[in-house]
Amino acid sequence: MSIKDSDLKHLITMSCKNNLGYMYFLNNIVIIEFDEGVHVDLKNTKSLFKQLKKYFGENKPFGVVANRVNSYSVKLLDIPAFRNQLKNLSGYAVVGHDPASIMNAAIESNFCLSDDVGHDNIYEAIFSVNNKVKKRLKAS
Known part of the structure; x- marks a missing residue:
């Protein structure tokens, strides 16, 4: 279910909307819903990173x-480079x-340096990510 329908x-x-799909911004979190069939890699994420930096800036934890909600692919070897773009x-x-x-979420988890990132519902995912953001906010 799309966040806009929840x-x-x-x-x-x-x-x-960008070349890869939709971005829905909450206070400290962005929900990204990639379009059907897109391939996410470092070459085609420039507008996505630009929008993230415009909304959250360079320092605000998010x-x-x-x-x-759609089927898409991610170049898993680009994941460390994605993180370098968003300190x-x-x-x-x-x-x-x-x-x-x-x-696919389980596979992506193997390429991330944080805890298991795969969830089967949006509520659990938002709760988990929000807790990580809160910890970073307290530490800064």
């Missing part, structure tokens, strides 16, 4: 929840809604 839609402060990224989660997307 009972959490009232938390959305801003949304935008988190990302990838809500897998203030404090938490990341992937929500899978079917067996294939849950499996």
Whole structure:
């Protein structure tokens, strides 16, 4: 289910569309819903990073929840480079809604340096990422 169709839609402060899909901004978290069939890699994420930096700045801790409402691919070897682009990224989660997307979330978890990032519902993912952001805010 898309965040815009959930009972959490009232938390959305801003949304935008880019070449990869939709971004829904909450206070300290962005929910990204990539379009069907896109391939996410370092070459095509420039506008995504620009929008993240515009909303959160260079220093404010924030988190990302990838809500897998569509099927897409990620160049897993680019994940460390993604993190280098976003020094203030404090938490990341992937929500899978079917067996294939849950499996992809588990695979992505293996390439992340944080705890298990795969979740089967948006509420759990937002809670987890928000806690990581809060810890980073307290530490700064």
